[in-house]
Amino acid sequence: MSAADELRATLARILPPSWTALVAGDDREGLDEMIAATDPAEVSELVRMVARDGWLVPEWPCELGGRALGADETVDVRRELARWRVGTVESAIGTGWVGPAILKYASSDVAEELLPPIARNEALWCQLFSEPDAGSDLAAVRTRATRDGDVWTVTGRKIWTSRADRAGWGLAVARTDASVPKHAGLTCFLVDMRSAGVSFRPIRQMTGDAEFFEVNLGDVRIPDRYRLGEAGQGWEVVRAVLALERVAGSGAGAATPGSMVGRPIEELVSNYLPTASELEADRIARLWVESRAIAFNNRRHALHRTENLPPVANGTPYNKVMQAEHTKRLQRAFLDFGELGLLAHAPDARGAAYDVWAYLRVQPKTVAGGTSEVLRDQIAERGLGMPRGTDPSRTQSWRSFIDSSGASA
Numbered sequence: 527m528s529a530a531d532e533l534r535a536t537l538a539r540i541l542p543p544s545w546t547a548l549v550a551g552d553d554r555e556g557l558d559e560m561i562a563a564t565d566p567a568e569v570s571e572l573v574r575m576v577a578r579d580g581w582l583v584p585e586w587p588c589e590l591g592g593r594a595l596g597a598d599e600t601v602d603v604r605r606e607l608a609r610w611r612v613g614t615v616e617s618a619i620g621t622g623w624v625g626p627a628i629l630k631y632a633s634s635d636v637a638e639e640l641l642p643p644i645a646r647n648e649a650l651w652c653q654l655f656s657e658p659d660a661g662s663d664l665a666a667v668r669t670r671a672t673r674d675g676d677v678w679t680v681t682g683r684k685i686w687t688s689r690a691d692r693a694g695w696g697l698a699v700a701r702t703d704a705s706v707p708k709h710a711g712l713t714c715f716l717v718d719m720r721s722a723g724v725s726f727r728p729i730r731q732m733t734g735d736a737e738f739f740e741v742n743l744g745d746v747r748i749p750d751r752y753r754l755g756e757a758g759q760g761w762e763v764v765r766a767v768l769a770l771e772r773v774a775g776s777g778a779g780a781a782t783p784g785s786m787v788g789r790p791i792e793e794l795v796s797n798y799l800p801t802a803s804e805l806e807a808d809r810i811a812r813l814w815v816e817s818r819a820i821a822f823n824n825r826r827h828a829l830h831r832t833e834n835l836p837p838v839a840n841g842t843p844y845n846k847v848m849q850a851e852h853t854k855r856l857q858r859a860f861l862d863f864g865e866l867g868l869l870a871h872a873p874d875a876r877g878a879a880y881d882v883w884a885y886l887r888v889q890p891k892t893v894a895g896g897t898s899e900v901l902r903d904q905i906a907e908r909g910l911g912m913p914r915g916t917d918p919s920r921t922q923s924w925r926s927f928i929d930s931s932g933a934s935a
């Protein structure tokens with residue numbers, strides 16, 4: 527029996543029959559509605575029962591809660607979880623990018639303490655990177671951390687923190703040394719979100735949901751054992767985390783664009799190709815070719831990673847840009863081919879309402895995890911060797927840069 531078959535049998539055994547029937551009938555809206563109408567605590571408990579056997583982190587070592595599966599089986603397992611809407615979205619930060627960073631940079635006792643709860647879906651994580659004045663220019667963070675003996679005190683304001691309300695832990699980057707250039711003075715910390723001094727407020731999105739938050743860190747005390755990496759190594763940790771976030775954002779976590787937010791390309795083909803005009807068929811074909819190219823690239827990267835081959839040059843930023851822009855084009859196509867479009871839809875038209883929600887929900891794809899403009903810059907400068915613009919903050923100490931620019935640190 528393949529791993530995906532075993533998972534399917536587990537899911538059918540643990541989840542209610544109505545859940546299994548909606549998956550079997552490919553009823554995407556019905557599944558979303560049923561999950562939304564179920565008590566979140568009940569859904570979390572079901573996901574935890576599935577996660578008990580390591581399905582959420584199939585590639586992690588068994589002793590840390592995974593199943594030590596290879597690249598192909600991992601891809602199939604992730605795809606199956608996404609089809610059943612089990613755990614892939616809410617656990618993504620912990621399972622997809624913060625967990626692997628803990629595995630690489632934390633001491634073994636901290637890894638043994640924090641990774642198994644991620645695998646079991648008992649601890650959700652958030653990423654405390656962006657700030658009001660540090661988004662694309664992330665190394666310009668103003669949040670400060672100062673050390674006194676074995677404890678750090680962290681003070682600052684973070685923004686756009688996805689799932690801060692549900693996260694038990696967060697990974698934060700803070701400035702620990704202002705006497706060196708901005709990239710060199712950063713350190714990462716694992717923050718227990720129940721600590722005194724942590725507070726947050728929701729930010730409403732254009733879908734009407736509030737999935738991200740502004741987080742205040744008011745003199746939060748963090749034991750030194752929860753420093754991730756060395757003091758001053760923060761930028762390296764941040765880059766490793768962002769690279770993994772972009773892998774997930776490119777669909778590589780499931781190696782199929784169809785498992786991302788919104789409707790899959792297969793549905794566009796089956797619903798609209800049979801009756802499409804030549805022009806419409808051309809548009810559908812282009813989207814299909816894009817989706818295949820992305821899926822093949824993702825699979826190639828996944829194989830390189832698991833077989834320890836050198837990373838594909840520019841692979842991560844390139845595929846993240848491709849996936850984000852493709853997803854927006856794809857969800858737009860569902861609106862155009864559908865009956866009523868973005869501005870008008872019958873309130874009881876379940877499918878049309880989902881299309882509108884999905885279209886709005888995917889718009890930030892070209893911003894979250896690094897904007898397309900900034901990633902194109904990266905490809906140009908690092909991949910193609912094009913000249914870099916001058917940036918005095920790369921060579922000057924952060925303190926003197928801030929003093930000379932008149933901004934507040």
Ligand SMILES: Cc1cc2nc3c(=O)[nH]c(=O)nc-3n(C[C@H](O)[C@H](O)[C@H](O)COP(=O)(O)OP(=O)(O)OC[C@H]3O[C@@H](n4cnc5c(N)ncnc54)[C@H](O)[C@@H]3O)c2cc1C
Nearest residue numbers: 653654655656661662686687688890893894895896897899
């Ligand atoms: C849905 C969503 C979820 C998010 N979740 C999180 C999270 O959980 N944790 C977290 O820390 N952050 C999160 N973010 C924040 C995200 O990482 C930032 O929004 C992103 O890095 C861009 O930063 P910014 O919003 O400050 O925009 P800015 O950096 O101010 O950019 C504004 C515009 O200027 C352009 N620009 C900026 N610099 C350059 C340049 N050098 N060259 C060319 N163009 C440039 C950008 O492309 C953009 O169009 C999330 C964002 C979104 C949309």
